[in-house]
Amino acid sequence: MWNYEKRLQYPVNITKPNAKIAQYILSQYGGPDGEIGASMRYLSQRFTMPNRMAAAVLNDIGTEELAHLEMVSTIVHQLTRDLSMEEIEKSGFGPYYIDHTVGVWPQAAGGIPFNACEFQSKGDPVTDLFEDLAAEQKARSTYDNILRVVRDMPEIADPIRFLRAREIVHFQRFGEALRSVQENLDAKNFYAFNPSFDNPCKASCKDCK
Amino acid sequence: MNENRSGKQLLNRINQVSFAVDDLLLYLDTHPCDERALMLCRKMVKERKELLEEYAQNFGPLTIDCTDMSESESWKWMEQPFPWEREGGCR
Numbered sequence: 411m412w413n414y415e416k417r418l419q420y421p422v423n424i425t426k427p428n429a430k431i432a433q434y435i436l437s438q439y440g441g442p443d444g445e446i447g448a449s450m451r452y453l454s455q456r457f458t459m460p461n462r463m464a465a466a467v468l469n470d471i472g473t474e475e476l477a478h479l480e481m482v483s484t485i486v487h488q489l490t491r492d493l494s495m496e497e498i499e500k501s502g503f504g505p506y507y508i509d510h511t512v513g514v515w516p517q518a519a520g521g522i523p524f525n526a527c528e529f530q531s532k533g534d535p536v537t538d539l540f541e542d543l544a545a546e547q548k549a550r551s552t553y554d555n556i557l558r559v560v561r562d563m564p565e566i567a568d569p570i571r572f573l574r575a576r577e578i579v580h581f582q583r584f585g586e587a588l589r590s591v592q593e594n595l596d597a598k599n600f601y602a603f604n605p606s607f608d609n610p611c612k613a614s615c616k617d618c619k
Numbered sequence: 620m621n622e623n624r625s626g627k628q629l630l631n632r633i634n635q636v637s638f639a640v641d642d643l644l645l646y647l648d649t650h651p652c653d654e655r656a657l658m659l660c661r662k663m664v665k666e667r668k669e670l671l672e673e674y675a676q677n678f679g680p681l682t683i684d685c686t687d688m689s690e691s692e693s694w695k696w697m698e699q700p701f702p703w704e705r706e707g708g709c710r
Contacts, residue, residue, distance in 0.1 A: 413682060413683055413684070414682070414683075415637075415681050415682050416680075416681045416682075416696075416699050416700070416701060416702060417630060417633065417634060417637075417681055417702050418634075418702045418703075419634075419637075419638065419641065420634065420638070421631075421634060421702075422702075422703070423706075463648060463649060463651075466648040467645065467648050467649060470644055470645055470648055471645065474641060474645075480702075483703075484702065484703040487703050488703060488705075491705075579642065579645065580645075583645050583646075583648065583649055586649035586650075587648075587649060590649070
């Protein structure tokens, strides 16, 4: 269950439309390393985590990612409101405009629609947490790529820097969650069994040896 | 507490305190026995509650749990702007 708060996790106030930048940043909404994929990945994977720490980290980071996709879509919306037809045609935003006017729709910068194949939910906590660590780094790289383009536009760069910094914090927390899972496994062979499937009790509760 | 804070200043403080809670929450998930973090988190959660109430009383509710703060005849929750709207704009 979630409750909505009528505020952004970090404020976004963009005053100048820019269709080209909007199309770039749209990738962090519905692109391969975007916030929708991040949130759906963690909220899907949490069900098969073998201990409370890993489940809590996935639950709470997956929730924060919902706030991030709201920030990214706010950036896209504010960059595309009040666009002139001339700007739309000049900036390369034309194909998007034909299909969506200036509605926010999840796609990558290159136009590929969002699709669940952009993330995995493998039902194996070691596999899933390694994917999560990689996902945070891929998102961080994408924000770095965006920042090179918007460096001189502080009203865009500021919230992007906030989002980039969160990727690094999440990477840290996922590393700690992975360690907690591996500490409950046999250090001589982490892969002897899948703690979420073959023998869940051994890995998830301290009382049964 | 400052009596004459504008809505913008108050919202700014709510964002700051809420972010501290967001970050402490994740930290505590992996460090559940860190006493300093526990203390700081309790302090921030308490301040957040008070600020959300103060905001609801003066400017309107930001969450469903604050919709009982005013005696208004109309549904104030719906009147609160969405966070992507332009200040003073009509959408």
